[in-house]
Amino acid sequence: MSTDQKLASNSDRWVKCISTQGNIRGVALFAKNLVQLQADQHKLRGDSISRLGEALMGGLFLASYCKKGERINLNIQSTGRYKQALVDAYPDGSVRGFLVERESPEDLTQDDQGPWGSGTLSALKTKDLDREKPYIGTVPILTGHLAKDLSFYWVQSEQIPTAVGLAVQVKNKQVVAAGGFLIQALPGASTDEIRGIEEHIRELDSFTKQISQIENPTQLLSHLFQNTAFMVVEEKPITFKCSCSWEKVRRALGLVGAEELASMLADPKISVVRCDFCAHEYEIDRETIRELLEAVRPQGTDKT
Ligand SMILES: [Zn+2]
Structure with a gap:
């Protein structure tokens, strides 16, 4: 089987298109394996899998029209059951993300909002190699449904008429299907063209149910x-x-200060640093802590 055929079967990917008139562009993506992988890493279940899946796909849509070398950080801060979702996405189709659940969801005030409650949705666009000022767009979460609020983001912050659909189907902790679409009207799109697409989006009303077909x-x-x-x-x-890497963890530990390092050294338990994005755990051996402590202690204050 060739790579192309493999890509055509059930692999995760996005497909971008433009109408032959050049007035309407679209991206459709399938991400079942990605959502499953991240759900397993974070040991998520049920609704949490759907929410993380939506956020990952949302981040990918934001990155899909970025230039090479740019990066998107999608940051959803919510009053709902999910306190926060953070996603890093790149225009090469790579992505990582995590979800922070509220510890006591029973404290929440009930409102008619969708699963994300209310809060804010921010997209930060940075250039990896440049010192250029990053661009940040922030909109309030109006409906609590991420797809709708993302549509609003494009209309509000970039003045592009946009429709977004996001769907994750989960059964017994297994992702059955995960996919989405982003459709945008470009300058010159006629009212008829926009209306036509809107109608077909409405036909996909129960998109979550239809995605697996x-x-x-x-x-x-x-x-x-x-x-x-x-x-x-x-x-x-x-x-x-x-x-994430051992080197980055080591560098970060060098910034925590002598006091914190000394208490890590005094603790009989092995210190572990966990990556928020992939849940990989880095064990910090005593030798490393000693070396770091040497490096951060000012000369002449070491009394041991
Ligand atoms: Zn990681």
């Missing part, structure tokens, strides 16, 4: 565009990538 991202685009002719401009695999 759609075979691949291109088929999803065909459902949405129907009579509007389009061409595929990019097909790219989506991958999980975490940039």
Whole structure:
């Protein structure tokens, strides 16, 4: 089987297209394996899997039109059951993320909002190699449904008429399907064209239920565009990538201060630093702590 055929079967990927008139563009993505992998790393279940999946796909949509070398940090701060979701996504299709659940969800005030409650949604765009000022767009969470609030984000912060759909189907901790779409009207799109697409989005109303019946991202685009002719401009695999490393953990520990390091050394338990994004645990051996302590203690204050 060639790589292309493998990509065409059940792998995670996004497909980007543009209408032949050049007025409407779209991205459809499938991310079942990615969502499952991150759900397993964070030992999530049920609703939490869906929420993290939505946030990961949302971050990927934001990154999908970024330039090479740029990065998106999607930060959702919510009053709901989920306090926060953080996602790092890159235009090469790589992504990582995590979810912070509220410890006592019973304290929450009930409102008619969707699962994300209310709060804010921020997207920070940075260039890895540049000192250029990062761009940040923040909008309030209005509906608590991430897909709708992301549509609002594009309308509000970039003035692009946008429709977003996000769906994660979970059964017994297993992701059955995860996918989404982003459709945007570009300058010159006629009211008829926009109305046509809107209608097909409405037909996909129960998108979460339908996602498992759609075979691949291109088929999803065909459902949405129907009579509007389009061409595929990019097909790219989506991958999980975490940039954490032992070296970075060591560097971060060098900044915690002598007091903290000394107490780690005094603790009979082995210190562990856990990566928020991938849950990998780095064990900190005593030798390393001693070395770091040497380095941070000012000369002449070592009385041991
Ligand atoms: Zn990591």
